[in-house]
Amino acid sequence: MTPSSTPAISIDERKFVTALARGLDLLRAFRPGETMLGNRDFVERTGLPKATVNRLAYTLTVLGYLRFDETLGKYALDAGVLSLGFALLSGTDTLELARPHMRTFAREVGAAVSLGCRDGLDMIYLETIRSETALTLGLASGSRLSMLTSSMGRAYLAVLPADARAALLAELKKAAGADGAALVADAQFEIDAFADARCCFSFRAWNDDVNAVAVPFRETRDGRWLVLSCSGPASSMGDEVFRESVAPRLKALACRLGDTA
Template sequence: MTLPSTFSAPLDERKFVVALARGLDLLRAFRPGETLLGNRDFVERTGLPKATVNRLAYTLTVLGYLRLDETHGKYALDAGVLSLGFALLSGTDTLELARPHLRSFAREVGAAVSLGCRDGLDMVYLETIRSDTALTLGLASGSKLSMLTSSMGRAYLAVQPPDARAALLAELKKAAGKMGGMLVAQAEKEIAAFATERCCYSFRAWHDDVNAVAVPFREPREQRWLVLSCSGPASSMGEEVFRENVAPRLKALAARLGELG
Protein backbone atom coordinates (compact mmCIF):
# COMPACT_ATOMS: atom_id res chain seq x y z
CA MET A 1 0.00 0.00 0.00
CA THR A 2 1.31 3.44 -0.99
CA LEU A 3 0.63 5.96 1.74
CA PRO A 4 -0.43 9.52 0.83
CA SER A 5 2.27 12.03 1.66
CA THR A 6 0.04 14.53 3.47
CA PHE A 7 1.68 13.85 6.83
CA SER A 8 5.19 15.26 7.00
CA ALA A 9 6.26 13.87 10.41
CA PRO A 10 7.97 10.46 10.66
CA LEU A 11 5.43 7.63 10.64
CA ASP A 12 4.82 6.06 14.06
CA GLU A 13 3.77 2.52 13.15
CA ARG A 14 2.50 1.88 16.68
CA LYS A 15 -0.18 4.53 16.21
CA PHE A 16 -0.88 4.04 12.51
CA VAL A 17 -4.11 2.10 11.79
CA VAL A 18 -3.50 0.22 8.55
CA ALA A 19 -7.12 -0.90 8.15
CA LEU A 20 -8.36 2.70 8.30
CA ALA A 21 -5.76 3.79 5.75
CA ARG A 22 -6.83 1.02 3.39
CA GLY A 23 -10.47 2.02 3.70
CA LEU A 24 -9.61 5.60 2.81
CA ASP A 25 -7.62 4.30 -0.15
CA LEU A 26 -10.87 2.88 -1.54
CA LEU A 27 -12.61 6.24 -1.23
CA ARG A 28 -9.66 8.00 -2.89
CA ALA A 29 -9.84 5.58 -5.81
CA PHE A 30 -12.71 7.59 -7.30
CA ARG A 31 -11.59 10.15 -9.85
CA PRO A 32 -13.41 13.34 -10.94
CA GLY A 33 -16.36 12.47 -13.15
CA GLU A 34 -16.53 8.81 -12.08
CA THR A 35 -19.72 7.59 -10.44
CA LEU A 36 -19.31 3.80 -10.23
CA LEU A 37 -16.33 1.56 -9.44
CA GLY A 38 -16.23 -2.22 -9.08
CA ASN A 39 -14.04 -4.45 -6.95
CA ARG A 40 -11.67 -4.96 -9.89
CA ASP A 41 -11.22 -1.18 -10.16
CA PHE A 42 -10.44 -0.94 -6.45
CA VAL A 43 -7.91 -3.78 -6.65
CA GLU A 44 -6.13 -2.21 -9.64
CA ARG A 45 -5.99 1.28 -8.12
CA THR A 46 -5.09 0.40 -4.54
CA GLY A 47 -3.02 -2.76 -5.01
CA LEU A 48 -5.00 -4.43 -2.21
CA PRO A 49 -6.05 -8.11 -2.36
CA LYS A 50 -9.55 -8.79 -3.62
CA ALA A 51 -10.65 -10.32 -0.32
CA THR A 52 -9.52 -7.19 1.54
CA VAL A 53 -11.32 -4.96 -0.95
CA ASN A 54 -14.53 -6.95 -0.48
CA ARG A 55 -14.42 -6.51 3.31
CA LEU A 56 -13.55 -2.82 3.14
CA ALA A 57 -16.25 -2.06 0.56
CA TYR A 58 -18.85 -3.87 2.67
CA THR A 59 -17.81 -1.95 5.80
CA LEU A 60 -17.87 1.41 4.02
CA THR A 61 -21.31 0.58 2.64
CA VAL A 62 -22.67 -0.24 6.09
CA LEU A 63 -21.25 3.05 7.42
CA GLY A 64 -22.81 5.09 4.61
CA TYR A 65 -19.65 6.09 2.73
CA LEU A 66 -20.29 3.80 -0.24
CA ARG A 67 -23.53 2.68 -1.89
CA LEU A 68 -23.87 -0.58 -3.83
CA ASP A 69 -25.56 -0.24 -7.19
CA GLU A 70 -27.01 -3.73 -7.48
CA THR A 71 -27.94 -3.27 -11.15
CA HIS A 72 -24.30 -2.80 -12.16
CA GLY A 73 -22.68 -4.61 -9.25
CA LYS A 74 -20.52 -1.58 -8.53
CA TYR A 75 -20.13 1.02 -5.81
CA ALA A 76 -20.84 4.76 -5.74
CA LEU A 77 -19.81 7.33 -3.15
CA ASP A 78 -22.61 7.87 -0.65
CA ALA A 79 -23.78 10.73 1.56
CA GLY A 80 -21.19 10.09 4.29
CA VAL A 81 -18.41 11.31 2.02
CA LEU A 82 -20.45 14.36 1.06
CA SER A 83 -20.99 15.28 4.70
CA LEU A 84 -17.23 15.16 5.32
CA GLY A 85 -16.68 17.50 2.38
CA PHE A 86 -19.24 19.97 3.68
CA ALA A 87 -17.61 19.83 7.12
CA LEU A 88 -14.29 20.84 5.55
CA LEU A 89 -15.79 23.68 3.55
CA SER A 90 -17.91 25.03 6.41
CA GLY A 91 -14.87 24.99 8.67
CA THR A 92 -12.76 27.06 6.32
CA ASP A 93 -13.23 30.67 7.39
CA THR A 94 -10.94 31.80 4.58
CA LEU A 95 -13.35 30.39 2.02
CA GLU A 96 -16.22 32.50 3.35
CA LEU A 97 -13.97 35.55 3.40
CA ALA A 98 -12.68 34.85 -0.09
CA ARG A 99 -15.96 34.27 -1.95
CA PRO A 100 -16.96 37.92 -2.55
CA HIS A 101 -13.38 38.72 -3.59
CA LEU A 102 -13.36 35.77 -5.99
CA ARG A 103 -16.60 36.95 -7.57
CA SER A 104 -15.25 40.46 -8.10
CA PHE A 105 -11.97 39.13 -9.47
CA ALA A 106 -13.67 36.78 -11.94
CA ARG A 107 -15.94 39.59 -13.15
CA GLU A 108 -13.11 42.10 -13.56
CA VAL A 109 -10.68 39.73 -15.30
CA GLY A 110 -13.26 37.82 -17.33
CA ALA A 111 -11.92 34.40 -16.37
CA ALA A 112 -12.27 31.65 -13.78
CA VAL A 113 -10.67 32.02 -10.35
CA SER A 114 -10.27 29.19 -7.85
CA LEU A 115 -9.16 28.53 -4.29
CA GLY A 116 -7.53 25.19 -3.57
CA CYS A 117 -5.45 23.12 -1.19
CA ARG A 118 -3.35 19.99 -1.28
CA ASP A 119 -4.87 16.50 -1.32
CA GLY A 120 -2.18 13.83 -1.51
CA LEU A 121 -0.31 14.31 -4.78
CA ASP A 122 -3.07 16.50 -6.21
CA MET A 123 -4.58 19.89 -5.61
CA VAL A 124 -8.30 19.95 -4.84
CA TYR A 125 -10.54 22.90 -5.67
CA LEU A 126 -12.42 24.26 -2.65
CA GLU A 127 -14.22 26.85 -4.75
CA THR A 128 -14.32 28.02 -8.36
CA ILE A 129 -16.10 31.12 -9.63
CA ARG A 130 -16.36 32.05 -13.30
CA SER A 131 -17.27 35.30 -14.93
CA ASP A 132 -20.28 35.36 -17.24
CA THR A 133 -17.91 35.60 -20.19
CA ALA A 134 -15.39 32.94 -19.06
CA LEU A 135 -14.93 30.24 -21.69
CA THR A 136 -12.46 28.07 -19.82
CA LEU A 137 -13.05 24.43 -18.90
CA GLY A 138 -15.43 24.04 -16.00
CA LEU A 139 -13.74 22.66 -12.90
CA ALA A 140 -16.07 22.62 -9.92
CA SER A 141 -15.50 22.32 -6.18
CA GLY A 142 -13.96 18.94 -5.47
CA SER A 143 -12.15 18.72 -8.80
CA LYS A 144 -8.52 17.65 -8.64
CA LEU A 145 -5.45 18.49 -10.70
CA SER A 146 -1.95 17.07 -10.57
CA MET A 147 0.67 19.09 -8.75
CA LEU A 148 3.06 18.63 -11.66
CA THR A 149 1.02 20.15 -14.48
CA SER A 150 -1.20 22.68 -12.70
CA SER A 151 -0.10 26.17 -11.75
CA MET A 152 -1.83 25.62 -8.40
CA GLY A 153 0.27 22.54 -7.69
CA ARG A 154 3.51 24.20 -8.74
CA ALA A 155 2.77 27.17 -6.49
CA TYR A 156 2.16 24.85 -3.54
CA LEU A 157 5.44 23.04 -4.20
CA ALA A 158 7.32 26.33 -4.46
CA VAL A 159 6.62 27.28 -0.83
CA GLN A 160 7.45 23.90 0.72
CA PRO A 161 10.74 23.36 2.61
CA PRO A 162 13.44 22.01 0.24
CA ASP A 163 13.52 18.51 1.76
CA ALA A 164 9.74 18.14 1.71
CA ARG A 165 9.58 19.47 -1.86
CA ALA A 166 12.26 17.03 -3.04
CA ALA A 167 10.39 14.12 -1.47
CA LEU A 168 7.13 15.20 -3.09
CA LEU A 169 8.75 15.59 -6.51
CA ALA A 170 10.21 12.09 -6.21
CA GLU A 171 6.75 10.67 -5.46
CA LEU A 172 5.19 12.66 -8.29
CA LYS A 173 7.82 11.47 -10.74
CA LYS A 174 7.17 7.86 -9.78
CA ALA A 175 3.39 8.27 -10.02
CA ALA A 176 3.64 9.89 -13.48
CA GLY A 177 5.43 6.88 -14.96
CA LYS A 178 7.28 7.33 -18.26
CA MET A 179 6.43 11.02 -18.47
CA GLY A 180 7.56 11.67 -14.89
CA GLY A 181 11.05 12.94 -15.66
CA MET A 182 9.88 15.45 -18.26
CA LEU A 183 6.96 16.68 -16.14
CA VAL A 184 9.13 17.13 -13.05
CA ALA A 185 11.69 19.09 -15.09
CA GLN A 186 8.95 21.42 -16.35
CA ALA A 187 7.58 21.90 -12.85
CA GLU A 188 11.04 22.57 -11.40
CA LYS A 189 11.56 25.32 -13.97
CA GLU A 190 8.41 27.11 -12.80
CA ILE A 191 9.26 26.47 -9.15
CA ALA A 192 12.69 28.05 -9.62
CA ALA A 193 11.09 31.08 -11.29
CA PHE A 194 8.88 31.57 -8.22
CA ALA A 195 11.81 33.18 -6.40
CA THR A 196 11.48 36.25 -8.64
CA GLU A 197 7.94 35.95 -10.01
CA ARG A 198 6.23 35.13 -6.65
CA CYS A 199 3.72 33.08 -8.61
CA CYS A 200 3.68 30.02 -10.86
CA TYR A 201 2.36 29.73 -14.39
CA SER A 202 1.01 26.86 -16.45
CA PHE A 203 0.83 27.69 -20.14
CA ARG A 204 -0.96 24.93 -22.06
CA ALA A 205 0.62 22.36 -19.72
CA TRP A 206 -2.59 20.98 -18.24
CA HIS A 207 -4.74 21.45 -21.37
CA ASP A 208 -3.94 22.63 -24.89
CA ASP A 209 -6.22 25.66 -24.60
CA VAL A 210 -5.83 26.61 -20.94
CA ASN A 211 -3.38 29.10 -19.47
CA ALA A 212 -3.23 29.71 -15.73
CA VAL A 213 -1.37 31.45 -12.93
CA ALA A 214 -1.39 30.65 -9.21
CA VAL A 215 -0.32 32.41 -6.01
CA PRO A 216 0.13 30.63 -2.65
CA PHE A 217 -0.69 32.19 0.70
CA ARG A 218 -0.73 30.98 4.30
CA GLU A 219 -4.15 30.84 5.91
CA PRO A 220 -4.19 33.10 9.00
CA ARG A 221 -6.09 30.80 11.36
CA GLU A 222 -4.77 27.31 10.60
CA GLN A 223 -1.46 28.40 9.06
CA ARG A 224 -1.83 25.93 6.18
CA TRP A 225 -0.96 26.79 2.61
CA LEU A 226 -3.84 27.58 0.26
CA VAL A 227 -3.48 28.59 -3.37
CA LEU A 228 -5.39 31.02 -5.57
CA SER A 229 -5.39 30.36 -9.29
CA CYS A 230 -6.87 32.03 -12.34
CA SER A 231 -7.36 30.23 -15.63
CA GLY A 232 -8.56 31.21 -19.07
CA PRO A 233 -8.54 30.08 -22.70
CA ALA A 234 -5.06 30.27 -24.21
CA SER A 235 -6.58 31.26 -27.55
CA SER A 236 -7.83 34.59 -26.15
CA MET A 237 -5.75 35.05 -22.98
CA GLY A 238 -2.11 34.59 -23.89
CA GLU A 239 1.01 34.55 -21.72
CA GLU A 240 1.38 38.33 -21.86
CA VAL A 241 -2.12 38.84 -20.46
CA PHE A 242 -1.39 36.55 -17.53
CA ARG A 243 2.03 38.01 -16.76
CA GLU A 244 1.10 41.69 -17.06
CA ASN A 245 -2.54 41.82 -16.01
CA VAL A 246 -3.79 38.71 -14.23
CA ALA A 247 -0.77 37.83 -12.05
CA PRO A 248 -0.41 41.25 -10.33
CA ARG A 249 -4.13 41.28 -9.52
CA LEU A 250 -4.02 37.74 -8.16
CA LYS A 251 -1.04 38.55 -5.92
CA ALA A 252 -2.91 41.53 -4.51
CA LEU A 253 -5.95 39.36 -3.78
CA ALA A 254 -3.81 36.68 -2.07
CA ALA A 255 -2.19 39.38 0.10
CA ARG A 256 -5.66 40.44 1.30
CA LEU A 257 -6.50 36.88 2.31
CA GLY A 258 -3.32 35.81 4.09
CA GLU A 259 0.47 35.82 4.24
CA LEU A 260 2.16 35.55 0.86
CA GLY A 261 4.77 32.90 0.19
Protein backbone atom coordinates in the same frame (compact mmCIF):
# COMPACT_ATOMS: atom_id res chain seq x y z
CA MET B 1 -0.22 2.55 1.17
CA THR B 2 -0.70 3.58 -2.45
CA PRO B 3 1.17 6.41 -4.13
CA SER B 4 -1.94 8.61 -4.11
CA SER B 5 -2.05 8.73 -0.36
CA THR B 6 1.60 8.60 0.61
CA PRO B 7 2.49 11.79 2.45
CA ALA B 8 5.93 13.26 1.91
CA ILE B 9 6.70 13.20 5.63
CA SER B 10 8.31 10.70 7.95
CA ILE B 11 5.82 8.18 9.30
CA ASP B 12 5.73 6.70 12.76
CA GLU B 13 4.70 3.15 11.90
CA ARG B 14 3.59 2.54 15.49
CA LYS B 15 0.87 5.16 15.12
CA PHE B 16 0.00 4.74 11.46
CA VAL B 17 -3.20 2.72 10.78
CA THR B 18 -2.72 1.08 7.40
CA ALA B 19 -6.28 -0.23 7.18
CA LEU B 20 -7.66 3.30 7.57
CA ALA B 21 -5.32 4.62 4.89
CA ARG B 22 -6.43 1.90 2.50
CA GLY B 23 -10.08 2.68 3.12
CA LEU B 24 -9.48 6.33 2.29
CA ASP B 25 -7.68 5.24 -0.88
CA LEU B 26 -10.94 3.65 -2.04
CA LEU B 27 -12.82 6.90 -1.53
CA ARG B 28 -10.10 8.82 -3.38
CA ALA B 29 -10.39 6.44 -6.33
CA PHE B 30 -13.45 8.35 -7.57
CA ARG B 31 -12.60 11.01 -10.15
CA PRO B 32 -14.59 14.11 -11.14
CA GLY B 33 -17.66 13.15 -13.13
CA GLU B 34 -17.60 9.49 -12.07
CA THR B 35 -20.57 8.20 -10.15
CA MET B 36 -20.04 4.42 -10.03
CA LEU B 37 -16.96 2.21 -9.59
CA GLY B 38 -16.67 -1.56 -9.35
CA ASN B 39 -14.20 -3.74 -7.48
CA ARG B 40 -12.02 -4.04 -10.58
CA ASP B 41 -11.75 -0.24 -10.75
CA PHE B 42 -10.74 -0.08 -7.09
CA VAL B 43 -8.11 -2.77 -7.55
CA GLU B 44 -6.59 -1.04 -10.59
CA ARG B 45 -6.52 2.40 -8.98
CA THR B 46 -5.32 1.48 -5.51
CA GLY B 47 -3.13 -1.54 -6.22
CA LEU B 48 -4.81 -3.41 -3.36
CA PRO B 49 -5.71 -7.12 -3.55
CA LYS B 50 -9.29 -7.90 -4.55
CA ALA B 51 -10.05 -9.55 -1.21
CA THR B 52 -8.90 -6.42 0.65
CA VAL B 53 -10.97 -4.22 -1.64
CA ASN B 54 -14.05 -6.35 -0.97
CA ARG B 55 -13.68 -6.02 2.80
CA LEU B 56 -12.98 -2.29 2.70
CA ALA B 57 -15.87 -1.57 0.33
CA TYR B 58 -18.25 -3.56 2.53
CA THR B 59 -17.10 -1.69 5.65
CA LEU B 60 -17.45 1.72 3.97
CA THR B 61 -20.94 0.74 2.80
CA VAL B 62 -22.01 -0.24 6.30
CA LEU B 63 -20.67 3.08 7.63
CA GLY B 64 -22.52 5.11 5.00
CA TYR B 65 -19.57 6.31 2.92
CA LEU B 66 -20.34 4.07 -0.06
CA ARG B 67 -23.61 2.83 -1.54
CA PHE B 68 -23.80 -0.49 -3.42
CA ASP B 69 -26.02 -0.81 -6.50
CA GLU B 70 -26.92 -4.49 -6.77
CA THR B 71 -28.21 -4.10 -10.32
CA LEU B 72 -24.93 -2.70 -11.64
CA GLY B 73 -22.69 -4.43 -9.13
CA LYS B 74 -20.89 -1.14 -8.46
CA TYR B 75 -20.41 1.39 -5.69
CA ALA B 76 -21.24 5.10 -5.48
CA LEU B 77 -20.19 7.65 -2.89
CA ASP B 78 -22.84 8.05 -0.21
CA ALA B 79 -23.95 10.78 2.18
CA GLY B 80 -21.16 10.17 4.70
CA VAL B 81 -18.60 11.59 2.28
CA LEU B 82 -20.83 14.57 1.56
CA SER B 83 -21.15 15.37 5.25
CA LEU B 84 -17.37 15.39 5.62
CA GLY B 85 -17.09 17.77 2.68
CA PHE B 86 -19.64 20.15 4.15
CA ALA B 87 -17.84 20.04 7.49
CA LEU B 88 -14.59 21.03 5.78
CA LEU B 89 -16.10 23.86 3.77
CA SER B 90 -18.19 25.24 6.59
CA GLY B 91 -15.11 25.30 8.82
CA THR B 92 -13.02 27.27 6.35
CA ASP B 93 -13.39 30.93 7.30
CA THR B 94 -11.04 31.92 4.50
CA LEU B 95 -13.44 30.49 1.93
CA GLU B 96 -16.26 32.72 3.16
CA LEU B 97 -13.94 35.70 3.08
CA ALA B 98 -12.63 34.84 -0.37
CA ARG B 99 -15.89 34.21 -2.24
CA PRO B 100 -16.99 37.83 -2.85
CA HIS B 101 -13.45 38.81 -3.87
CA MET B 102 -13.27 35.82 -6.21
CA ARG B 103 -16.59 36.75 -7.83
CA THR B 104 -15.37 40.29 -8.49
CA PHE B 105 -12.03 39.03 -9.79
CA ALA B 106 -13.65 36.51 -12.16
CA ARG B 107 -16.04 39.14 -13.53
CA GLU B 108 -13.36 41.77 -14.08
CA VAL B 109 -10.78 39.42 -15.61
CA GLY B 110 -13.28 37.37 -17.60
CA ALA B 111 -11.86 34.04 -16.47
CA ALA B 112 -12.21 31.41 -13.75
CA VAL B 113 -10.69 31.84 -10.30
CA SER B 114 -10.28 28.97 -7.86
CA LEU B 115 -9.18 28.31 -4.30
CA GLY B 116 -7.56 24.98 -3.50
CA CYS B 117 -5.38 22.97 -1.16
CA ARG B 118 -3.31 19.81 -1.20
CA ASP B 119 -4.87 16.36 -0.92
CA GLY B 120 -2.34 13.53 -1.12
CA LEU B 121 -0.44 13.89 -4.38
CA ASP B 122 -3.09 16.14 -5.92
CA MET B 123 -4.49 19.61 -5.48
CA ILE B 124 -8.22 19.81 -4.83
CA TYR B 125 -10.60 22.68 -5.51
CA LEU B 126 -12.40 24.07 -2.47
CA GLU B 127 -14.23 26.59 -4.64
CA THR B 128 -14.19 27.81 -8.22
CA ILE B 129 -16.02 30.80 -9.67
CA ARG B 130 -16.30 31.67 -13.35
CA SER B 131 -17.26 34.84 -15.12
CA GLU B 132 -20.24 34.62 -17.42
CA THR B 133 -17.91 34.79 -20.40
CA ALA B 134 -15.25 32.37 -19.13
CA LEU B 135 -14.63 29.56 -21.61
CA THR B 136 -12.76 27.19 -19.34
CA LEU B 137 -13.14 23.55 -18.42
CA GLY B 138 -16.03 22.90 -16.06
CA LEU B 139 -14.10 21.99 -12.94
CA ALA B 140 -15.98 22.45 -9.67
CA SER B 141 -15.47 22.05 -5.94
CA GLY B 142 -13.93 18.65 -5.26
CA SER B 143 -12.15 18.45 -8.63
CA ARG B 144 -8.54 17.28 -8.51
CA LEU B 145 -5.56 18.66 -10.37
CA SER B 146 -2.10 17.30 -11.03
CA MET B 147 0.41 18.82 -8.67
CA LEU B 148 3.10 18.75 -11.36
CA THR B 149 1.26 20.24 -14.33
CA SER B 150 -1.16 22.68 -12.65
CA SER B 151 -0.14 26.18 -11.60
CA MET B 152 -1.87 25.50 -8.28
CA GLY B 153 0.26 22.45 -7.57
CA ARG B 154 3.48 24.17 -8.61
CA ALA B 155 2.73 27.12 -6.34
CA TYR B 156 2.11 24.79 -3.41
CA LEU B 157 5.40 22.97 -4.05
CA ALA B 158 7.24 26.29 -4.24
CA VAL B 159 6.48 27.26 -0.64
CA LEU B 160 7.36 23.94 0.97
CA PRO B 161 10.62 23.63 2.92
CA ALA B 162 13.36 22.30 0.64
CA ASP B 163 13.56 18.85 2.22
CA ALA B 164 9.77 18.35 2.20
CA ARG B 165 9.58 19.53 -1.42
CA ALA B 166 12.34 17.14 -2.51
CA ALA B 167 10.60 14.20 -0.85
CA LEU B 168 7.24 15.11 -2.39
CA LEU B 169 8.75 15.57 -5.86
CA ALA B 170 10.29 12.10 -5.56
CA GLU B 171 6.87 10.64 -4.75
CA LEU B 172 5.26 12.53 -7.64
CA LYS B 173 7.95 11.36 -10.06
CA LYS B 174 7.42 7.76 -9.01
CA ALA B 175 3.63 8.02 -9.29
CA ALA B 176 3.85 9.58 -12.78
CA GLY B 177 5.71 6.58 -14.18
CA ALA B 178 7.57 6.95 -17.49
CA ASP B 179 6.71 10.64 -17.80
CA GLY B 180 7.76 11.44 -14.25
CA ALA B 181 11.22 12.86 -14.93
CA ALA B 182 10.01 15.24 -17.66
CA LEU B 183 7.01 16.41 -15.61
CA VAL B 184 9.17 17.07 -12.55
CA ALA B 185 11.66 19.01 -14.67
CA ASP B 186 8.92 21.24 -16.08
CA ALA B 187 7.47 21.82 -12.61
CA GLN B 188 10.93 22.54 -11.18
CA PHE B 189 11.44 25.32 -13.72
CA GLU B 190 8.36 27.16 -12.42
CA ILE B 191 9.26 26.39 -8.81
CA ASP B 192 12.71 27.93 -9.31
CA ALA B 193 11.14 31.02 -10.91
CA PHE B 194 8.86 31.53 -7.90
CA ALA B 195 11.56 33.35 -5.93
CA ASP B 196 11.34 36.28 -8.33
CA ALA B 197 7.78 35.99 -9.69
CA ARG B 198 6.05 35.14 -6.36
CA CYS B 199 3.62 33.03 -8.40
CA CYS B 200 3.69 29.98 -10.66
CA PHE B 201 2.40 29.58 -14.19
CA SER B 202 1.08 26.69 -16.24
CA PHE B 203 0.93 27.43 -19.95
CA ARG B 204 -0.88 24.61 -21.77
CA ALA B 205 0.80 22.06 -19.46
CA TRP B 206 -2.28 20.81 -17.64
CA ASN B 207 -4.53 21.10 -20.71
CA ASP B 208 -3.69 22.03 -24.31
CA ASP B 209 -5.96 25.09 -24.28
CA VAL B 210 -5.66 26.26 -20.69
CA ASN B 211 -3.28 28.86 -19.30
CA ALA B 212 -3.16 29.54 -15.58
CA VAL B 213 -1.35 31.33 -12.79
CA ALA B 214 -1.43 30.58 -9.07
CA VAL B 215 -0.42 32.33 -5.86
CA PRO B 216 -0.03 30.59 -2.47
CA PHE B 217 -0.96 32.18 0.83
CA ARG B 218 -1.04 31.00 4.43
CA GLU B 219 -4.32 31.02 6.34
CA THR B 220 -4.22 33.38 9.29
CA ARG B 221 -6.10 31.07 11.65
CA ASP B 222 -4.36 27.69 11.31
CA GLY B 223 -1.33 28.47 9.16
CA ARG B 224 -1.97 25.97 6.36
CA TRP B 225 -1.10 26.85 2.79
CA LEU B 226 -3.96 27.51 0.37
CA VAL B 227 -3.57 28.47 -3.29
CA LEU B 228 -5.48 30.91 -5.48
CA SER B 229 -5.43 30.28 -9.21
CA CYS B 230 -6.86 31.92 -12.29
CA SER B 231 -7.30 30.03 -15.55
CA GLY B 232 -8.51 30.86 -19.01
CA PRO B 233 -8.38 29.63 -22.62
CA ALA B 234 -4.90 29.87 -24.10
CA SER B 235 -6.44 30.72 -27.46
CA SER B 236 -7.77 34.05 -26.18
CA MET B 237 -5.68 34.66 -23.04
CA GLY B 238 -2.04 34.25 -23.99
CA ASP B 239 1.06 33.93 -21.81
CA GLU B 240 1.68 37.69 -21.66
CA VAL B 241 -1.89 38.38 -20.50
CA PHE B 242 -1.27 36.15 -17.50
CA ARG B 243 2.22 37.50 -16.79
CA GLU B 244 1.48 41.20 -17.15
CA SER B 245 -2.20 41.54 -16.19
CA VAL B 246 -3.64 38.56 -14.34
CA ALA B 247 -0.69 37.65 -12.10
CA PRO B 248 -0.28 41.06 -10.40
CA ARG B 249 -3.99 41.23 -9.64
CA LEU B 250 -4.06 37.68 -8.29
CA LYS B 251 -1.08 38.40 -6.03
CA ALA B 252 -2.87 41.45 -4.68
CA LEU B 253 -5.96 39.35 -3.92
CA ALA B 254 -3.89 36.69 -2.13
CA CYS B 255 -2.38 39.41 0.07
CA ARG B 256 -5.86 40.43 1.18
CA LEU B 257 -6.70 36.86 2.18
CA GLY B 258 -3.62 35.79 4.11
CA ASP B 259 0.15 35.87 4.47
CA THR B 260 1.88 35.42 1.14
CA ALA B 261 5.34 33.95 0.62
